[in-house]
Amino acid sequence: MNKKVLSIGLAVVLGAGYSLTVLSQARPEVAVKQRQAVMDLHGKYMYGDLLPMGQEKRPYDANIVARDVGFLDALSKMPWDNFTPATKDVKSNSRPAVFSDTAKFKEAQDLYQGEVAKLVALTKSGGAEAAVKPQILAVNRACNNCHETFREKL
Amino acid sequence: MNKKVLSIGLAVVLGAGYSLTVLSQARPEVAVKQRQAVMDLHGKYMYGDLLPMGQEKRPYDANIVARDVGFLDALSKMPWDNFTPATKDVKSNSRPAVFSDTAKFKEAQDLYQGEVAKLVALTKSGGAEAAVKPQILAVNRACNNCHETFREKL
Numbered sequence A, B: 001m002n003k004k005v006l007s008i009g010l011a012v013v014l015g016a017g018y019s020l021t022v023l024s025q026a027r028p029e030v031a032v033k034q035r036q037a038v039m040d041l042h043g044k045y046m047y048g049d050l051l052p053m054g055q056e057k058r059p060y061d062a063n064i065v066a067r068d069v070g071f072l073d074a075l076s077k078m079p080w081d082n083f084t085p086a087t088k089d090v091k092s093n094s095r096p097a098v099f100s101d102t103a104k105f106k107e108a109q110d111l112y113q114g115e116v117a118k119l120v121a122l123t124k125s126g127g128a129e130a131a132v133k134p135q136i137l138a139v140n141r142a143c144n145n146c147h148e149t150f151r152e153k154l
Helices: A003-014 A021-026 A028-054 A062-075 A102-124 A129-150 B003-014 B021-026 B028-054 B062-075 B102-124 B129-150
Strands: none
Touching: A028 A062, A028 A129, A028 B028, A062 A102, A062 A129, A062 B062, A102 A129, B028 B062, B028 B129, B062 B102, B062 B129, B102 B129
């Protein structure tokens, strides 16, 4: 799929002024693009800020952590309803197991969302750096846990 | 840019297990991809759910509205720091005015974020359907206001 096709898809999704509900729900390519968008943004905040702080590769900044964890809270809930059976044959980095082993996929999602929820609770209650950092690493392990089984090796 | 190049970019952003801070902040293509990701997800929730409800093209569902407005609250804060001068020459739908008329661009962002903030406040306080719907339309007008000047015609 070249950029032109992607751009047309984007134009379809973003075309304003009238309802595109049916269209945007029906098109598997759009669903894939949207779930990939979540992963891109997860990358921005997790790999761009949080993980380097958790790994002590960058100075800890409680304000950035609070902001990013708030974003992660929203992002962590967004991609799952885009993994519809209709997207099974759209080229992406999802492995077939996403669609064949849905129980295990759900389990991996729940593990990840549980770790994010703990991180959210920690930062909302003003958790200390010493408590937040290991929880950032726990979220990252839950990301990797899901990717190991359900994402193609990059 | 074809899909392979995009995939390589994605692989770079999502490569886990070590810090990519410098890389992800330094690469203009990644910054563009991330801000486009925000717009894709805005499309999912705004054009997929909220606007059709605001326009009475789809039955109003207060639970979906509350969820989506929470997502919009986060998304509305995400794209702006990706419009860096370094991204000026990366192919995208941004018009040159984004980088040449930064004061007006900021004004359009503030208008949009103000309307989203009103929508967030309304839904958090359990605002009635009759109050929420026009505010959804106000958010949409603020989207379009910015797009008119700062986004290429799609």
